[in-house]
Amino acid sequence: MFNPSQQDVRRFFCETYRKYRANEILSPIEAIARDWVIQHPEYANDLDDVDAALAADYSVENGQTNPFLHLAMHLSIAEQISIDQPPGIRAAATALVQRLQSEHDAYHHIMECLGQMIWNAQRNGLQPDGAQYIECVKKKI
Structure with missing residues (x-):
């Protein structure tokens, strides 16, 4: 299983954004990430400077949304849907x-x-509950 570090995730999205802006060829996963980056233009400044991205603190206490976590969740959901x-x-x-x-x-x-499924699993020291996750999504339909 792929387990990227926080820095790996930030570098990935910054590099994807750089390649997109330079009109360079993207890998398939970068192309999916680019699609979500495009839908979040408010994150452009965060993605434009890899060194600043690596040093940034997006803690809840600072009241900022973590653009890298947000984009990674979009990417994770896209992958989940693609393989059901x-x-x-x-x-x-x-x-x-x-x-x-x-x-x-x-x-x-x-x-x-x-996010709720992951939080529950971490809080209770259990594996993520996929059935609970699906039920949560179904309640939103």
Whole structure:
């Protein structure tokens, strides 16, 4: 399993953004990331300077959204949907997109469920509960 560090994630998104702006060829995963970066122009300054990105503190106490966490969650959800893992996420996501008429809005709702699942698993020292995650998404349909 791929387990990137915080710095790896930040470098990945900064490099993807750089390559996109330079009109360079992107890998398939970079192309997916680019699509989410484009939908979040408010993160352009964060992605433009890799050194500043590596040094930035996006703690809750600072009241800032972590653009790298947000984009990584978009990317994770896209991957989950593409392979239907956990089983049922693709159908639930498709139904939510249809209801909201917006893939981006649907992903933000799914992101809430993903964050809740991860928080519950970490708080309780358990494996993430995929069934609970899917049920959370279905409640938003």
